[in-house]
Amino acid sequence: MKLLILLRPILSIVFLLSIIIAKNEQSITILGENNTMLGKADILKKDQYYISVNDFGKILGSGSFVNDKTEKIVIYVDSFKIKLSNNIAFIVVDETIYQMGNKIIKRDNEYYVPIDDFFNILSVHGSDSHSIDYTTMSITLGPKTKKISKPIVVADLIKEKNKWKLDTIIIDPGHGGKDPGAIGYRGTKEKDITLDVAKRLVKKIERNMNINTILTRDEDVFIRLEDRTKLANSENGKLFISIHANSAEDRRANGFETYMIGTNKNAAAVRTAARENAVLDLEGGNTKKLTDEALIKATIAQSGFANGSEQFAALVQEEMNKRLQSKDRGVKQAGFYVLAYASMPNVLIELGYISNPSEEKKLKSSQYKDALATSIYRAIEQYQKTLNVN
Numbered sequence: 250m251k252l253l254i255l256l257r258p259i260l261s262i263v264f265l266l267s268i269i270i271a272k273n274e275q276s277i278t279i280l281g282e283n284n285t286m287l288g289k290a291d292i293l294k295k296d297q298y299y300i301s302v303n304d305f306g307k308i309l310g311s312g313s314f315v316n317d318k319t320e321k322i323v324i325y326v327d328s329f330k331i332k333l334s335n336n337i338a339f340i341v342v343d344e345t346i347y348q349m350g351n352k353i354i355k356r357d358n359e360y361y362v363p364i365d366d367f368f369n370i371l372s373v374h375g376s377d378s379h380s381i382d383y384t385t386m387s388i389t390l391g392p393k394t395k396k397i398s399k400p401i402v403v404a405d406l407i408k409e410k411n412k413w414k415l416d417t418i419i420i421d422p423g424h425g426g427k428d429p430g431a432i433g434y435r436g437t438k439e440k441d442i443t444l445d446v447a448k449r450l451v452k453k454i455e456r457n458m459n460i461n462t463i464l465t466r467d468e469d470v471f472i473r474l475e476d477r478t479k480l481a482n483s484e485n486g487k488l489f490i491s492i493h494a495n496s497a498e499d500r501r502a503n504g505f506e507t508y509m510i511g512t513n514k515n516a517a518a519v520r521t522a523a524r525e526n527a528v529l530d531l532e533g534g535n536t537k538k539l540t541d542e543a544l545i546k547a548t549i550a551q552s553g554f555a556n557g558s559e560q561f562a563a564l565v566q567e568e569m570n571k572r573l574q575s576k577d578r579g580v581k582q583a584g585f586y587v588l589a590y591a592s593m594p595n596v597l598i599e600l601g602y603i604s605n606p607s608e609e610k611k612l613k614s615s616q617y618k619d620a621l622a623t624s625i626y627r628a629i630e631q632y633q634k635t636l637n638v639n
């Protein structure tokens with residue numbers, strides 16, 4: 250007991266010292282030619298040091314272009330344009346993608362990048378050599394790295410804002426024509442269910458909302474997967490909803506689920522994606538397959554929409570759960586070709602399993618199809634509200 254009382258002042262001094270040391274470590278000095286100080290950048294210490302990209306951009310004079318909605322930040326170092334996205338381990342320098350050992354962190358509206366990885370990538374990309382010294386907490390920039398002044402274009406900021414207004418929704422009824430999609434236990438074709446629900450959804454939106462809707466098909470025709478997203482992109486869609494019905498060998502499988510593109514996939518999700526991508530074989534010609542590498546690229550390209558896609562997917566599940574007597578299978582990720590190239594928040598909804606005899610029966614009834622369309626419609630309403638708040 251006595252020993253503890255004696256130790257207490259010593260412990261508190263050690264504790265105070267550690268706070269002081271930790272405080273000193275919260276910034277790193279950036280030095281230019283002849284060791285002139287250019288400025289200090291905030292850092293974070295986790296398993297390694299991270300530097301604030303916002304500060305680094307400011308110090309170099311190029312500033313940083315931040316889009317809080319997409320959680321992307323662009324800075325210029327030397328003449329390189331560097332794009333970073335929150336919670337992603339990839340950075341894009343000019344048009345080349347590099348992978349870092351750790352993800353980018355966002356804290357208090359600042360984006361932090363692992364220092365060693367970041368400067369390594371810069372030198373691999375051909376930047377001047379920079380030296381990092383963690384004993385003096387300083388980074389000495391190569392002599393060629395000059396402060397530059399680059400005005401931030403206000404017009405771009407306005408354009409960015411308008412880019413998010415929910416004015417056009419692309420609704421994509423899966424399959425069609427020579428591609429029936431999944432076939433139900435009693436012969437129901439997926440392509441008919443998806444078109445029927447899509448048309449009901451369009452009617453509800455047009456009746457109640459001031460939003461333009463575009464169907465990728467409004468009759469029983471075959472459309473290539475890539476043409477569906479091409480249309481969505483060329484029409485400047487702000488939300489892409491691909492509608493499908495699922496099928497499984499196990500006839501007991503049932504329920505509704507909503508997918509977003511991503512590399513975090515489980516076996517069942519992979520099977521669903523493989524089935525939905527199988528139409529590529531019918532397309533013939535030189536349609537590219539979605540390789541793992543292409544999926545990673547697509548996931549990075551879509552990191553800016555990932556929040557929107559995830560939010561909308563969650564709302565779809567929530568609204569369906571309110572109305573449908575079926576199993577909520579949740580929001581999932583997988584590599585769907587039809588989603589890969591959409592430049593907007595996008596989801597793929599599996600309305601239910603037509604391979605399950607009782608679910609097939611439900612999916613054929615107008616009442617059930619109407620409940621499905623209403624659920625998606627309500628999810629759009631909720632989603633629009635979240636856009637207005639932010």
Ligand SMILES: [Zn+2]
Nearest residue numbers: 423430493494
């Ligand atoms: Zn399908």
